[in-house]
Amino acid sequence: MKVMLLMWSDGSYAGGDADEDYAAWMEYEKTLRDDGVFAGAGQFAETDEVRATTTTISTPLADPPRPAAGLSGYYLVDVADADAAEDYARRAPLYGYVEVRPIAEY
Template sequence: MQYLLMIYSEEGRWNQMTDSERQQGVAAYQAYTESLKKAEVLAGSNRLQHTNAATTVRLVDGKPQVLDGPFSDSKEQLGGYYLIDVPNLDAAIAWASRCPGAGYGTMEVRPIWTAPYDAPSAA
């Protein structure tokens, strides 16, 4: 089953780190990514640009309303993700807990909807 491991952190934190801390952070993510590849569970991953590059779109009275920036202000922002394919939620949680992002932010683990959507029947 596929799970999306979403990494939430304070995006300004990177700029507050020393060069040495940044190098250690990059190395930690490279090692984590390699371990996912070696275990053959990595389906995809990406780092996201900062929220000031985000565009939010919603429909208002059937017309698109486009806003610069994220949908909401919060202390932590979605900074990147890993898409993994593992047997169950316990395995996904184990991988999420090994991610460097778990040490300084929050990891959200969410299963991917793989089946066609079936609307619940009215009872």
């Protein structure tokens, strides 16, 4: 099953792109690749850049905004089941939380 791991930053990180944090992310991605579950990844632009280049549209069914958090990136993984997806989500070296969203397969 394909699952999107959405990385939400809680805003608490103030490390200034520390080498050890970069290394932790490289190790995380290496694990995904070595385990054969990596299907894609991406990082979103910083919040100020996003405001300057995108438009947000509210809809009647929209969820309320997530205060003090920013969607920072994602990993797309192809795993055996939801338990495996949650295990990989727990391993992410993130200052925040990971939203685990299965991808619809038709």
